[in-house]
Amino acid sequence: MATTAMPHSTTAGPTAPTGLWSWITTTDHKRIGVMYGVTAFVFFLIGGLEALIIRLQLGAPGNSIVSAEHYNQLFTMHGTTMVFLAIMPLSAAFFNFVIPLQIGARDVAFPRLNAFSYWVFLLGGLFMNASFLAGPLFGTGTLSVAPDAGWFGYANLTSPQFSPGPNIDFWVLGLQILGIASLAAGFNFITTIINLRAPGMRLMRMPVFTWMSFVTQFLIVTAFPVITIGLVFLMFDRVFGTNFYRVSAGGDVLLWQHLFWLFGHPEVYILILPAMGIVSEVLPTFSRKPLFGYAVVVYSGVLIGVVGWGVWAHHMFATGLGPIADSVFSASTMLIAVPTGVKIFNWIATMWGGRLEFRPAMLFAIGFIAQFIIGGLSGVMHASPPADLQQTDTYFVVAHFHYVLVGGAVFGLFAGFYYWWPKVFGHTLRDGLGKLHFWLMFVGVNLTFFPMHFSGLLGMPRRIYTYGADLGLNTFNLLSTAGALLTGVAVLVFVINMFLSRRGPPAGPNPWNAATLEWATDSPPPVYNFTVIPTVHDLLPLWRKGGMEPSPLPATPPAPIHVPPGSVWPLCAAIGIITMGVGALMHHHLVPSLATALVGLAVLVVSIYQWAFEPFEV
């Protein structure tokens, strides 16, 4: 039975267990958050390496640094990795660590389900990346059989006829596995935010990061089922020979695009809303004044989430939807620019009249705003279908989404790193290196992606491993490559900062003198988060007199606090799921495939039963 003995101290309350097994069986949201952060950051570095190779290949026309096939695998894995294995889980790291603390809870609603989400993510990410080395197992004559049809895998290029190898199988199965992790986390956080708030923490007293994350979770649980079905259809076509995307049987390739983008557009709001939430926390703290227009910022986030469901076909303007559909989706896409712009104005107004401290977290938050403006404006250009007919599938749209995802989301996530680092680890990251990181990255990102507006409008399509030397694109590409290298150096500075800052002085509970509940407890927090769950009377509990009671929190818990034990069953269930995925990979060999899948199913079922019946109280 997999429970861990909890060392109890009679005066200071329970403490966290130690040792590798305690991490493998952990159900503590803070540890799970750290694991998400570490794993996602490693995948971020891998995705970044893939980007660097892409940029080296495109630095000059006619390069042969990588073959066409490898290039196609690289841009596919770069996109898939950055979206599903880096940005989403980095956001999840913050959901995990911060949300229970911000709402005054001791943990999430379902701690084991939380651990399950992490293990499925880790194993799913390893599963997909294993494709780089799995060629020999499939007798393909190459080392790498990584997915190679783009992160969006359009049918019918992904059909068995045009992608006969295992590459797309890794993609289809890997994404379905990762989807399970995200869905489970969605159910968990929605319940947590609805049900585990501290007394007095009404919804409109929740910090904006928690609010934006809340909206994000609703997007996840509604959007992921749609892509699951799209992927199931593709998987059935590839494994069983069904006809969903088979043109000769009457199948429609646009079915895939509709299903994918019905997921895909909410997905980009899943990627950006948490970072917007982080910015909404950092700006008030370092402006020494409250967020301007809290309710408007919250409602804008909700509106973005809702309207985000109505814009998907703007990814399909070149498919000839017809003038009415084009007009409707153009209008809805322009509509969504309004709440987005409103947020930007509220952020600037937050700083107006403040007393601004330019710590690294604040620099990244400001960088987010400046760069998101650019990405948002190119987005409005795409919203016009006739203009988009020249822009879509070119480097212009590559510029657009990298400005919002790198200039926006990644900068927001780095702001979160600098902001919450002391809460997680007990010491801050170094300011000097942080500022160097910011400036190198700001210059690097703009140098990489601004020229792409030009190369796109001058005729460079996406997803090409090389380009004609006669097209006048050479200088723009060279600038982008230089920028990418500079960005890599910037990230290296951050990595160095992580290591060098380890022996910094203790940060104390509230090094930034911030307003929200997570800063009321120690850095790092004790395993039980708060000595007592406070009652909250204000949106800014630490800034307002009487904002929370008791204030300050007692140094030791006045009553015994129960901390749930660890459990090994989330990991076992995850292993069962991955095993089923491995079985499905082998679908050309019926008996080993079926046997492996059934073993995986058995492991999953046993794990579920053990999980259901082991003693576990939150």
Added chain:
Amino acid sequence: MSHAAVAHHTSTGLDSRKIAFWTFIGSECLLFGSLIATYLVYEGRSVSGPTTHEILNIPLTSISTFDLLMSSLAMVLALAAVQRGDKVWGRVWLGMTALLGAIFLGFQAYEFQHFVHEGLGFTTNLFGSSFFTLTGFHGAHVFVGVIWLLTLLVRSLQGKLGPEKALNVEIAGLYWHFVDVVWIVIFTVVYLIQTTPLPTT
């Protein structure tokens, strides 16, 4: 391991498991919605092979639909029995729900093999692929439900399903009724409202 027996404070007064399960059901609506939408998009577009008119058996499927509806009634009675601590009738109705569910699956298995015999397989045409995927997903959900119900039955037989555990049965009931409602939609959309043009004779 001792712990405070005090009920945990919740913001809504509802058990977290109930809230989580409703969220899951919301998510499943999107799942089945995508399957049903695809079925509708592809209706009438099969290039060859059997179509709906030639192969769907409404009278037979009406019986299995009725069976599933009755299983929901049994589920309601099971929950009421467990909530009032009635061990015997709790087990009877849980067992009956599972049995009716299994009968539904039996009807489906018969229907599937009959269709294959008549020339409509999983890969035959668009109708086959979308029909079997949609009803197969639903059948898989029923199957999981039957296992779940049998597990609750065993727990009851072990004396571990008293009224304080009624929430477990309530959540199983939520799942079961949801699966039933999905079937009503499928029955209506696939069997009753066939939009494929009738063959001209």
Added chain:
Amino acid sequence: MARAFLRRFRVSPWIVGLALVTPLVLMACSGDPYPQSTLHPTSDTSEAIDALYRNIFWWAVFVFVVVQSALVYTIIRFRSRPGAPEARQIHGNTIVEIAWTLAPAAILVAIAVPTIRTIFKLKGDAPADAVQVEVVGHQWWWEYRYPQLGIVTANELHLPQGRPVALSISSADVIHSFWAPKLSGKRDAMPGRTTHLAFTPDSVGTFHGQCAEFCGASHANMRLRVMVEAPADFDTWVARQTAAPVAVDSSDALVLAGEAAFKKIRDPAAHSCIICHTMAGVSGGIAGPNLTHVGSRTTIAGGTLPSDSAGIAQWLRNPMAEKPGSLMPTIDLTDDEIAALVAYLQSRK
């Protein structure tokens, strides 16, 4: 830090920014060196798109300047320094919220109206006398069929200047996208579906394009050219394409040897030219481009190689190296066979 540095040398950050961006802008605007530019339209529809884009572009510049200025001003004016006042504890302002909700909405309406007008203008309806062309995307080359004229060709789309064109676009395999930027926005080419583009080219010239939807290994190599010709020249081209194939000159030994090499059945059979290519009067294969008049085309191999002797030889020697994933197999041809085939193919005018 950088600002302090710039201030020391009395250089405004604005000047630096402008100095960095201007060369990019100038590079982008200097015409001819950009054969695939979307900013130098030469048809009615691409001009309509360009006009709309410039409208949106200047609104975007306006918003950019206003918002970024507000941001920069704010972070400079309210930075913490000794003697700076305490932060004003403002929570919000309803009037301001309404104002900055309505103002962007108004700008979006100003963009939406011309957008919807242009959508309907570009609907794809072409008059009855338009030149009809069926564009079929293949992995990784473009096929063009003129049903009214009875022409089947590849790589080059010939069009008459000043006459409306109606393209019916589809694919023989996966999704591609037909894109000749100076002439038109792109349109996806999908199997099992037909999409449409209509435009009237207004300038004579050769216009470059390439496939704009990822379609597999050699997506980057799926180039295209559109030759817009004066009406008389177009008629000449049509006459040549519809004429009977040029008779093989029996006094030219090299061409004869090339014909024999073309017709030769090889082992495996799929390595024989006639299996995949149509050469009128010789073969009817449809997997590869129609070669009846290949000698009249300026490029081969999906537009990636010139159709001079060196280019054709390079292609024949190793198609799979020129175009990764190429469906044309690399055939074991001797140098003599290659030279002969080059002569034969170039004679097919």
